[in-house]
Amino acid sequence: MPLEKLLSPISIGNLELPNRVVMAPLTRNRASQPGDVPSEMNARYYAQRAGAGLIVSEATHISRQGQGYWAAPGIYSDAQEAGWKNVAGAVHAKQGRIALQLWHVGRVSHRLAQADSAQPVAPSAIRAENTQVFVKNEDGTLGFVDVDEPRALETSELSGIVLQYVDATQRAKRAGFDMVEVHAANGYLLQQFMSTHTNRRTDEYGGSVENRVRLTVEVLEAVAGVIGADRVGIRISPNFVGFDLKDAEAEASAIYLVKELKRIGIAYLHIAEPDWAGGEPLSENFRQTLRDAYDGVIIACGEYTAEEAEARIECGEADAVAFGRAFLANPDLVERFRRGAPLNEPDEATFYGGGEEGYTDYPALDDNE
Ligand SMILES: Cc1cc2nc3c(=O)[nH]c(=O)nc-3n(C[C@H](O)[C@H](O)[C@H](O)COP(=O)(O)O)c2cc1C
Secondary structure, three states: OOOOOOOOOEEEOOEEEOOOEEEOOOOOOOOEOOOOEOOHHHHHHHHHOOOOOEEEEEEEEOOOOOOOOOOOOEOOOHHHHHHHHHHHHHHHHOOOOEEEEEEOOOOOOOHHHOHHHOOOEEOOOOOOOOOEEEEEOOOOOEEEEEOOOOEEOOHHHHHHHHHHHHHHHHHHHHHOOOEEEEEEOOOOHHHHHHOOOOOOOOOOOOOOHHHHHHHHHHHHHHHHHHHOHHHEEEEEOOOOOHHHOOOOOHHHHHHHHHHHHHHHOOOEEEEEOOOOOOOOOOOHHHHHHHHHHOOOEEEEEOOOOHHHHHHHHHOOOOOEEEEOHHHHHOOOHHHHHHHOOOOOOOOHHHOOOOOOOOOOOOOOHHHHO
16 A cells, blocks of 8 residues: 555554654644634634544643734633643544644744733844734734844743743643643744754853753653643754744754653654744754654654655655645545645645634635435
8 A cells, every 4th residue: 555654544642543644733823813822713713634644733822921923823821721622622523633822932033022021031132133923003903013022031931931831731731732832932932942052041041062952851841731741842953044043953952852851751753843933954863863762653744745754754764754835725634645635735825824714714625425
């Protein structure tokens, strides 16, 4: 059978996935307003994609401070928790499984995206050059603005950051999510702490690899304490270069982190490869080192075709593969892979913001029968 591995079952933590086709996290900026609350439309979108082995939700703010973009959902209010409970319920009703991606943007933000025009926070007070976020202006119009210079978090504030993850995980658990995924990728807060360029701290959270990775490890331990390590995954993106992120020691940090994942018993490692945002491709040597260091589930992601995904699993460097834009445009992606059917093309103009168009109206194969 073609795609034999990709379409075969796998266990992640205590979850049994019927296939290894994961839906990658995709920000769509369609949470209902006011309050960034997941809506009935959002529930419909995720339920349409319940054929995935596992859905990873769009990145979701763990606090107001963690927010950088207009209409991305949160998981810090009762209304948001109720909205997500409806989403998770809709996915479960279709026999799917869903993880919530926990997000703090750090410096990739602007006062307009914060409560009371607060200054965004980061490991160090270094503004991200050539980086914009989409916000609601004071006159009510929507648009892109250059990010603000952040303030450096005090050492005494970091336990509060960990608590934001804990509170969000408690809400995710109550909302019925099967897992949570700690977003330590794509140049946001946790990766800002890991990177040599954005972290210039002189306390125990800066300097050595161990120090720069410390906050991420503390977050993972705390989140695992709430929901169980077997229900926690993490996403990293070594070599990511978006949002002015540079890291002279990206590989060393990842290798150190992976040993900690093993110690804590984290269920999966999700690797966002540096494809869609630019950046050096991961070397074969690095992939193999990660594989050797980690015996949990590795999910690869980044411009994979079904055949490339099959080959990556076949060679053992990944156990599952996540698809972003292909899942966005093909609600029944797994069924299309199974039948060898052609794929709908994603429409970039409707990726971020808007309504049903380019969101819930991509046709499934059976719609045409
Ligand atoms: C519209 C869009 C939104 C995205 N939002 C997120 C996100 O919320 N969290 C995240 O970790 N990655 C996000 N990504 C990255 C994707 O998860 C994925 O890594 C990327 O699209 C490459 O995979 P693909 O080639 O299969 O689309 C986003 C990508 C796109 C295109």
